[in-house]
Amino acid sequence: MIAAQLLAYYFTELKDDQVKKIDKYLYSMRFSDETLHDIKCRFRREMENGLGRDTNATATVKMLPTFVRSIPDGSEKGDFIALDLGGSNFRILRVKVSHDKKQPVQMESQVYETPEDIIHGSGSQLFDHVADCLGDFMEKQKIKDKKLPVGFTFSFPCAQTKLDEAVLLNWTKRFKVSGVEGMDVVKLLNKAIRKRGDYEADIMAVVNDTTGTMMTCGFDDQRCEVGIIIGTGTNACYMEELRHIDLVEGDEGRMCINTEWGAFGDDGSLEDLRTEFDREIDRGSVNPGKQLFEKMVSGMYMGELVRLILVKMAKEGLLFEGRITPELLTKGKIETKHVSAIEKSKEGLTKCKDILTRLGVEPSHEDCVSVQHVCTIVSFRSANLIAATLGGILTRLKDNKGVVRLRTTVGIDGSMYKMHPQYARRLHKTVRRLVPDSDVRFLLSESGSAKGAAMVTAVAYRLADQARQIVQTLSEFRLSQAQLLEVKKRMRTEIENGLGKNTHSSATVKMLPTYVRSTPDGTENGDFLALDLGGTNFRVLLVKIRSGKRRTVEMHNKIYAIPIEVMQGTGEELFDHIVHCISDFLDYMGMKSARLPLGFTFSFPCHQKSLDAGILVNWTKGFKCTDCEGEDVVELLREGIKRKEEFDLDVVAVVNDTVGTMMTCAYEEPTCEVGLIAGTGSNACYMEEMKNIETVEGNEGRMCVNMEWGAFGDNGCLDDIRTQYDRAVDENSLNEGKQRYEKMCSGMYLGEIVRNILIDLTKRGFLFRGQISETLKTRGIFETKFLSQIESDRLALLQVRAILQQLGLDSTCDDSIIVKEVCGTVSRRAAQICGAGMAAVVDKIRENRGLEHLEITVGVDGTLYKLHPHFSRIFHQTVKELAPKCNVNFLLSEDGSGKGAALITAVGCRQREQEAQQAAQHAQ
Structure with missing residues (x-):
């Protein structure tokens, strides 16, 4: 018993001694973690060189x-x-x-x-x-x-x-x-x-076979985004962000890159790590100086590396008592499969003895222990080097994704990885040490x-x-030039119907007269109050307009909230609240004693009989005040001021926000005779010849007409271009069958159209892995601001994914590309049909004036126009193509509705004075 223990102890001591000797001899083949981290960083640099347009030609890792x-x-x-x-x-x-x-x-x-x-x-x-x-x-x-x-x-x-x-x-x-x-x-x-x-x-x-490996494993595990071969040769591929691949057009999505990493080091970047044995192998190869990394790690060279080390050690008397046989000196006599056999934990030493005996060297037990350890060092070095380069790929993936912790799968194949008894375990362990912030699953192909x-x-x-199929689905939104010209033609027909005495009552585009008879001429002067009521907030402004050489407009304003109980209470309560806010503002400005002229921007549909009278047709936007519909809102305001008995105001004008926008821009640019709002809603106004407005008496001069064009199509004239998604949005809206044109081109509805398309594509299995989330079922989740963000050219797909995740939609890169395409298609159509409507307006103005060519400016306001990355460009282009005889400039309105109301009031005051003078002259 004691003898057996002594013998075991002797062999353990002997083995430890031999191992230490070999470790010392092959010190340059054993790498610290610090060295491996350094190799990882070097490989990342090489990857970047391979991906770069200017560096690819000279890069060794071709990517x-x-x-x-x-x-x-x-x-x-x-x-x-x-x-x-x-x-x-x-x-x-x-x-x-x-x-x-x-x-x-x-x-x-x-x-x-x-x-x-x-x-x-x-x-x-x-x-x-x-x-x-x-x-x-x-x-x-x-x-x-x-x-x-x-x-x-x-x-x-x-x-x-x-x-x-x-x-x-x-x-x-x-x-x-x-x-x-x-x-x-x-x-x-x-x-x-x-x-x-x-x-x-x-x-x-x-x-390539590496890509094949990744895809094979990718079928079983969708997280697989890296493929590696460690066999006779070695290579790796992985999914890279397209925006980083300079050699390929486009920056949407990802593409698999075949690294060809076997050539890593061909430029000398691994010289400090290559040993004399690596150099000897390279000199005797068919491609000296090429594939240097592959020659350090792959199965084709591993047996030969071991043979060269054994020859040198034998020559130095460290093995086989210095015996060297012709077999040991013959290239290729030790193969990689022999290395795998020698490293088996149980029968390894026996196999080693058999293999060495066939080479005629008559090994001792110590020789077998030493040779086994040489094999371990050579194969371990290979696993360490592969772990370092794979670590480079994994850290790049992690950085690309911008995640704190990477979860990914590596598909792997090759005889070395499969057959060698210790290789896989060593590789996995080293990778986990080098990239501790990643959870990596290795999947055998x-x-x-x-x-x-x-x-x-x-x-x-x-x-x-x-x-x-997606192209087919979205093709309904892609309107041809002929279809857009048809929209323009139909808009023109509806405009004529709205202006005509006999057709006005049944017309969908109402063409409401505003009694604004001219745009500012620069002589406007004075202090004016403006009220702006159109949503949950209400603004009071003091606008000081000065004419002369240096025209200036100075504005002071205050915003007041309208509580929900006032929005849905009685008319009297609403106007008392408005008057209370005006009173507070006049105190704040110290102007209670002056009887100021006032302009009232009232962004609800009104029938006007004069500039200072507007009959409310119906409330919208959540207002439900009683005793207002069918009443003159100016009278209701005057009565409220009388009840207060604190101040007096001269209410000169009630205006729509579209008209306010036109007037603001016309003050800066006299050729501005059209106003457009392209925001939450959509509407336009323009200066029409009085003789064409059959609903108003008089044939001289012009008047601004508030088109209320959102209702275009309510008579079914746009049904041929409305899609199933437009119909779904309409059916689920608060005013089904109404404002159909607006529902195709305004910010309030674009997100809903997108959401309905995404639901359909998901049902058909093209998106979100066919899973319809609760979020996707939620109405109103896609706000216009998200559409603007998703379509921004500056946003990489990763950020698009982040926006979708913020909305609770877990999307892949492919999903993000499709979502971006859907958003782009919907907003493009919106800009085009809005442009077709505008083309009808400017062409009508040109024909009214009998001109071959018209120069005109359109004043524009609205979030969709201002904030969307492509809407304005496509809109301009459409107007240009559909109204080629008009040169249209677009001017962005700064603070349209408030300043506009003051300017209309100023123009109204000027008109009143002129009319008074004319009346006086007639009297004489």
Whole structure:
């Protein structure tokens, strides 16, 4: 018993002693965590060089775009063929993808040999061989009559400009086929298939084996966004943000990048870490100076590294008592599979003895312990180096996403990772140490890269089908020039109906006279009060207008709240509240004694019989005061002032906010004769010839007409361009069947149209993984400000995702692209039909005046016009295209409704004086 223990102790001591000796000898192959962190940072720099437009040409890590833009989301289905060409065997698979939970993927495959004469022959021979094998496979599968989508795994470095094109850069792995380098392999294969003529194939995707691995694993785990091969060679790919890939147009979404990391260090950046053994391996290789990282880590070189170390140690008398045999000196005698066998924990030493005995070196037990430790150091170094470069990719992913903690999956394949007894465990442990703020799952690719090629094809097929259906859905919103001209023509018809005496009562576009007879001429002068009532807040303003050489407008204002009980109480209470606020303001300004002229911006539909009389047609925007509808609001205000008995005011004008906007801009720019509000609601006004306004007496001069154009289409004249989504929004609104044009182009409704489209696309499985969240069911969640943010060109998709997450919508990158497209389509149509309406107005003004060409300015206000990133540009462009004989300038109104009311009051005072003078002259 004691003897056995002593023996065990002796061997442990001996082993420890040998291990220490080897550790010391191979010190330069053992890396501290600090060194690994440094390698990680170096690799990140190389990645950035590969991605940059100016640095890519000289970068060693090429970062090739693969044009694979999406990982499987589980909704893929169909029948696909996969070809896998990358070694001495050539595989063809038929992959059926279904939604069957038990067996979502069914595969049948066949292996065809690729003879030596073809591997070293001509391009036409190689691709004829591939086409023949594919024909044979389709014959056996009885699918020659079908044109199935094909995915092609082609494991050689290629430059791609799209998914179904790959230009071979150079052959590797013993292949030396003439006439293929610099050519598109898809074209060559298609040519060979056409030459046969007995079947058709639709090659949709060419992928690298690394990408294939990521996609295979991505089907099982949708978090998978990295693929690694650690086998004979080594490489990695991952999903990069498109905005960082300078070599590819566009910045929406993500794309898989094939790093080609085997070439890391080819520029000398790993010189301080390479050993004499690495240099010797490189000198004896077929490509000296190339793929230096791969030569330090991959299976193709690991056995050879171990052999070179053993030779040197034997020469120095540290192993085999200095014996060196011809076998030990022969290149390739120790293979990577031997390294794996030697490192097995139980039978490793026995295997080691067998292998060394075959090399004729007669090893002692100490020799076997030493050789086992040499193998451990070499393979551990490989795992550490891969962990460092993978760490570089993971930290980049984490930074791209802007998350505190990364959760991701790495798909992995390759003989080294699969067969070596300790490799996977070591790699995982080191990765977790180097990127502690990430939760990384490693997923072994079961069926390799060919299934991945089928998956890439399935995803491409799904995305193409999805894109086709989304285009079809959104095509109803894409109006042609002819359709927009038709909208313009119909608006013109409705304008005429609204102006006509006999048609006015049944017209939808009411064309209400405002009794504003002229725009400011610059002689306006004096102090004016303005009231602005149009929502939950109420403003009182004092506007001091000074004419002369330096025209100035000075404004003072105060905002007062209108409590809900006042909004829904009696008319008397409302006007008493308004008068109380005016009283407070006059005290505040110290102007109670003056009888100031007052302009009243009242943004509710009114019938006017004069400038200072407005009959309220109906309340909107949450107001429900009794005893007001059908009454003159100016009279109600005057009565309120009388009841107060504190001050007196001269109410000169009641105006709509659209007219206020026109007047404000006309003060700055005399050619301004049109006003537009494009905000929560939509409306316009313009200066019409008196002779055309049949609802008002008199034929001289002009008058501003408040169009109330939001109701355009209420008679059904726009039904041919209204979509199912417009109808849904209308049906769920407070005023069904009313304001149909406004519901297609104003800020209040655009978000609702978007929400209805998103619900439909989600139901059809194109968005949010087919899950309709409670948030998406909530009316009013998409405010116009979110649309403006989502469509902003400066926002990366990541920020779009953040906005959607803020709204409780968990979206992928692909979802975000679709949401952005939907928002863009809806707001574009809004700007275009609004532009068609405006084109009708300016063309009418031009014809009224009998001009061949009209120069005119439109005063504009409203949040949609001001804040949306594209609305104003598309609106301007549409007006220009639909009214080519008008040169229209657009002027943004600063504080339209308040200042405008004061200016109208000033113009009204001037008109009154002129009329009084004329009356006096007539009397004489």
